[in-house]
Amino acid sequence: MTNDAFDDSAQLRLEIAAAAARLVAQDGADYASAKRKAARQVLGDAPNRPNILPDNDLIEEQVRQYNALFLADSQPARLFQLRTIALQVMEALQQFHPLLSGPVLNGTAGPHDEIYLQLFAESAKEIHIFLLNKNVVLDMSESPHFKGARYDAVETASFLWKNEGVHAALYELDDMRGALKAKADGKVLRTDIAGLRSLLATSLADGAPTNTKIDK
Numbered sequence: 001m002t003n004d005a006f007d008d009s010a011q012l013r014l015e016i017a018a019a020a021a022r023l024v025a026q027d028g029a030d031y032a033s034a035k036r037k038a039a040r041q042v043l044g045d046a047p048n049r050p051n052i053l054p055d056n057d058l059i060e061e062q063v064r065q066y067n068a069l070f071l072a073d074s075q076p077a078r079l080f081q082l083r084t085i086a087l088q089v090m091e092a093l094q095q096f097h098p099l100l101s102g103p104v105l106n107g108t109a110g111p112h113d114e115i116y117l118q119l120f121a122e123s124a125k126e127i128h129i130f131l132l133n134k135n136v137v138l139d140m141s142e143s144p145h146f147k148g149a150r151y152d153a154v155e156t157a158s159f160l161w162k163n164e165g166v167h168a169a170l171y172e173l174d175d176m177r178g179a180l181k182a183k184a185d186g187k188v189l190r191t192d193i194a195g196l197r198s199l200l201a202t203s204l205a206d207g208a209p210t211n212t213k214i215d216k
Helices: 004-027 031-043 056-070 075-092 124-133 193-205
Strands: 099-101 115-121 139-143 154-161 164-172
Touching: 004 031, 004 056, 031 056, 075 115, 075 154, 075 164, 075 193, 115 124, 124 154, 124 164
Parallel strands: 115 164
Antiparallel strands: 099 115, 139 154, 154 164
16 A cells, blocks of 8 residues: 555645745735635645645745745845834833734734734723823724633734734733743744844844835
8 A cells, every 4th residue: 555645635735835825925815714715726626635734834834935935035124124113012012011923923924914912911901091092093803812712712903003004912911821932843923022122133133134114
């Protein structure tokens, strides 16, 4: 018996991940919808196959490869701009222990990406009042809890900061416990102000392009 079936599935999974990465980088699609659309593109009308969809780590890897191949002249500067603005937002919201997550943290952010934060307070109302007192126009929604489906969804405040979209998920203080712990494979899922400053300093030391204008 050969392992052709396994090899075929692995190759299809990689093709779907690459197609999904293009949708993420070119159109700003989220990973979940990108992988479903990519699967339809790759598989066509073929019957659904179990476990054929790539995981998010594989898609993220493919986004990195896409950025390196097709956006090398613009993506690093865009990432630096988003990280700089994210730092400004986090410093303004410092009393709510802000953490950065998503593409701006992991380094894959491109032209369509926005800033994802997690804020922590005794009550979400504290954060509402703080932002409203700063004349920030809020659009409220809900996001899945980062600890998984066993936990209730959390309120999320979306707003513009320096003309960039920011989505701040509002958590209770107790949720901070273990929030900065890396995954078993060492991957960091969120970082605080100090961690973001370190990323920016490293980018400057490595000579990353920073010639982007940030509106005051």
